[in-house]
Amino acid sequence: MPERDTGTMRVLWRLEDSNPSARLRAALAVGTAPDPRFVDKLVERCAIEPEFPVREMLTWALTRHPSSMTVPTLVDELRSERAQARSQALHTLSKIGDRQAWPAITRALLTDADDEVARSAWRAAVALVPEGDEPALAAVLATQLGRGERATRLSLSRALIALGEVVTPILRAATTDPDPRVRQHASATERLSRDPDAGFEFAVEEAKRIAALGTTGQEG
Template sequence: MPIPKQDTDTVRALQGLENRSSSVRLQAALAVGTTPDPRFIDKLIERCAIEPEFYVREMLTWALTRHSASMTVPELLIEVRSERAQARSQALHTLSKIGDRQAWPAITRALLTDADDEVARSAWRAAVVLVPEGEEPELAEVLTTQLGRGERETQLSLSRALIALGEVITPTLRAAMTDLDPLVRQHAIATERLLRTPDAGFEFAIEEAKRTMTLGTTSQEGR
């Protein structure tokens, strides 16, 4: 008995997702997203955890968003607890794209402060999308504990996440501006600058923060 065309297409797509060629994997993910099928969900999530190419991971995430959230979100919530950092990061990224607020309880403090920068950044982005109305101040308090962390790219991600919460971040930022750690103070000042003048750019805001801190120190020494 011949195999139904639908089944042969499914087999071909599943094999394509594991192909050595990144362009073939990309095309397979595109095909899966174009014609969503619940049978693909587990394989898409599995590939997200190990896919080495960024643009293929983005297509895998897009393909997942094309499926029913009621089927993808529960699987992704399991994945955010994975021991593999990329699995956690990509699951969080996908949850932020789906935007289903039922996923909010899974955005734990442990994820928001994850030792892996990519996981933490994905958690920050997901958190500001999924946070329920009224819980923004509590989220801001957790996020500000990460001020001064990492390289510029990580710091910019955190600033963007905080700014997305709006004016509720002001009290916690002001408190961070008096932190004993100069990197925390600098990052807090720069974030506040960006909140007030979004077009300034992060590097400019950092330089302004450095000048503010230097002038503040000079003023204190002159007393």
């Protein structure tokens, strides 16, 4: 076997090493010397890699390869039954930034039942949305207001804010939603868009206070 092929196989084996540090070094080596033969293995490993730093290095390694090689494989992963495969593929697509992947960011992904998949889809959508499609994307994202715990709600708020002025009327309408969680999340997102330094928790508490005043009719 030629020396180059032997080296390639050695790196591929290290991507499956039981030691996370060895897998991290292998992913770094792949990114440092990109090779089309690594792409499928990198994507495959992303779907099952348990360690966050290693997953980030795998994503970095994929960004070092031509998007013409990586994007089609990553788009195929979006149909995987494994939530981590979908989430990591979305994350990597957002880092690559090739808008040819935009049609694959479907409503089903943006509303995925798995919070990590949905959060990754929101970030990818904001990164890849073509000019003019922001209002339609904002309308879909707004259907997720009130969803999940703090991290999920903050991710959605950031995604909506990143879309700019197109979200203003959508958020304003959501502040009158029958669901109090939706109203509070929309109000907090509005506040955060006006004052990013206020912090999400402060914006949420302020939204609750305003909602309470609106209910009681009291001032102060």
